[in-house]
Amino acid sequence: MDLELKMILRLLASIYTAGETFDEAKIKIRGLLNRGFSITSDILGEFADDPDKIESAVSEYKEHIKILGDWRNYKKGAFSIAIKPSRIGFEIGQQMFGENLEEILVCAKKFNIFVWVDAEKRSDRDAVLDAVLKLHGEEYANIGLALQSAHSDASKFLGKLLEAGTPVRLVKGAYNDGDLKSKREIDKNFEELFLDAAYNHRRRKSRTLIAIGTHDNELIDLALDFEYNFDTPIQIQMLYGIRTKLQQKLIAEGRNVLIYVPWGPDAAGFLKRRLCEGIRPGAIWLFLRNIAEARRNQ
Numbered sequence: 001m002d003l004e005l006k007m008i009l010r011l012l013a014s015i016y017t018a019g020e021t022f023d024e025a026k027i028k029i030r031g032l033l034n035r036g037f038s039i040t041s042d043i044l045g046e047f048a049d050d051p052d053k054i055e056s057a058v059s060e061y062k063e064h065i066k067i068l069g070d071w072r073n074y075k076k077g078a079f080s081i082a083i084k085p086s087r088i089g090f091e092i093g094q095q096m097f098g099e100n101l102e103e104i105l106v107c108a109k110k111f112n113i114f115v116w117v118d119a120e121k122r123s124d125r126d127a128v129l130d131a132v133l134k135l136h137g138e139e140y141a142n143i144g145l146a147l148q149s150a151h152s153d154a155s156k157f158l159g160k161l162l163e164a165g166t167p168v169r170l171v172k173g174a175y176n177d178g179d180l181k182s183k184r185e186i187d188k189n190f191e192e193l194f195l196d197a198a199y200n201h202r203r204r205k206s207r208t209l210i211a212i213g214t215h216d217n218e219l220i221d222l223a224l225d226f227e228y229n230f231d232t233p234i235q236i237q238m239l240y241g242i243r244t245k246l247q248q249k250l251i252a253e254g255r256n257v258l259i260y261v262p263w264g265p266d267a268a269g270f271l272k273r274r275l276c277e278g279i280r281p282g283a284i285w286l287f288l289r290n291i292a293e294a295r296r297n298q
Contacts, residue, residue, distance in 0.1 A: 044264035069111025150178025
């Protein structure tokens, strides 16, 4: 690979990921915690179908949870970890996935760390949802699930999560398999899902967390207006390196803001997804702005 291209990719990776190792990432994570943000630590890597790699991934998650648990003794903010079903056995079978997820949850419960199960492909949502609801319903309150508003039927899954009182994280889409394609359709569905969740919580007088993963001003304003008017706990979740100026503004206003922090040797795969977002005509300006803001604020 050309040396200049490598340098460009390394620069971009440093903007959208916190490092290739945890020794690199922990400096960035501590900086976020010191500025008042909460964090979700996201160890990069997906689609393991080898039992040894899956076992290694589960062990890595558990060791990382112990580290985050120790940090809780002297750092403020909410601590959580992101779990990818495809990395802990889902590619082999639902049973292996469920057993490994429970093993991770046992460790996370001990160290008071919340576990976010990442959004999955459309074809896998039922199985992932069933596993999450089963574990949350048994004895684990420290688990939540991400839902994608690019799926027109996401309300069906949201309804089951709300009924069970399971925390939900609404995102626009982590994959390209959504049947809703235009920004207008996806944003409209996101807004409807949020209002459904928010009004449900208000009606039940629930304090279960609602989290929205978005960098869209209008959707963030909608959520904050609802929080102000109805005293509903809402967390704004944003990706590391994206709209850092807005992140700083929200935290300065005393908002509940969590930064989703990806790190690990698979930064290239994560970067590829960010680049795919950036080369769409409507997102080029956002991509360039991210680079400029991140270099000033990270």
